[in-house]
Amino acid sequence: MLDPLADEYVQADRDDPALLFTAAYNSFSGPVFGYLRARGVEDPEAVTQDVFLALYPKLETLHGGLQGAKTLLFSIAHARMVDHYRKRERTPDSTPYESELDSRRAPSAEDQAFGRASGLGVTELLNDLADDYREVLALRVIADLSVEETAAIMGKSQGAVKQLQRRALGALKKRAQRTNGTS
Numbered sequence: 001m002l003d004p005l006a007d008e009y010v011q012a013d014r015d016d017p018a019l020l021f022t023a024a025y026n027s028f029s030g031p032v033f034g035y036l037r038a039r040g041v042e043d044p045e046a047v048t049q050d051v052f053l054a055l056y057p058k059l060e061t062l063h064g065g066l067q068g069a070k071t072l073l074f075s076i077a078h079a080r081m082v083d084h085y086r087k088r089e090r091t092p093d094s095t096p097y098e099s100e101l102d103s104r105r106a107p108s109a110e111d112q113a114f115g116r117a118s119g120l121g122v123t124e125l126l127n128d129l130a131d132d133y134r135e136v137l138a139l140r141v142i143a144d145l146s147v148e149e150t151a152a153i154m155g156k157s158q159g160a161v162k163q164l165q166r167r168a169l170g171a172l173k174k175r176a177q178r179t180n181g182t183s
Contacts, residue, residue, distance in 0.1 A: 024069040031135035032077050051076045133168035146154045
């Protein structure tokens with residue numbers, strides 16, 4: 001059943017893509033969502049939005065009005081559903097970690113390096129650092145960006161980034177040593 005906006009579209013200017021989009025969304029977003037959900041797509045809401053985003057640029061050349069939009073919408077929805085299953089086939093199955101089945105008795109190197117064995121995690125170590133130190137470590141170590149890329153993002157020279165990173169690592173080392181009681 002079409003909504004009142006669809007009737008307005010049929011009676012109004014049929015060349016207005018914004019009005020056609022609104023009428024198509026109001027008329028067919030529920031059925032597209034239902035189709036994707038029934039076909040087992042994991043996030044049907046997001047894929048429905050993606051379908052309508054794919055429709056919008058094609059409205060200028062679309063023929064057939066609201067019926068043409070419906071046909072195109074379900075063609076796009078079908079393609080997105082097929083893409084979903086193809087992606088799922090290529091994604092390896094994941095197995096949740098179960099600590100009781102882990103036979104290792106020694107803590108990991110990461111736990112030892114960052115003091116997690118003593119209850120202090122990386123986040124806690126980073127929280128006490130200055131903002132620039134946290135930022136440079138996040139960009140250089142976590143995001144694995146180059147000195148040049150980090151300098152551009154932070155709006156600093158490459159030399160300043162290198163100095164900030166050296167100081168941040170020194171401060172982090174001192175904090176970890178104090179926390180772990182090592183020299």
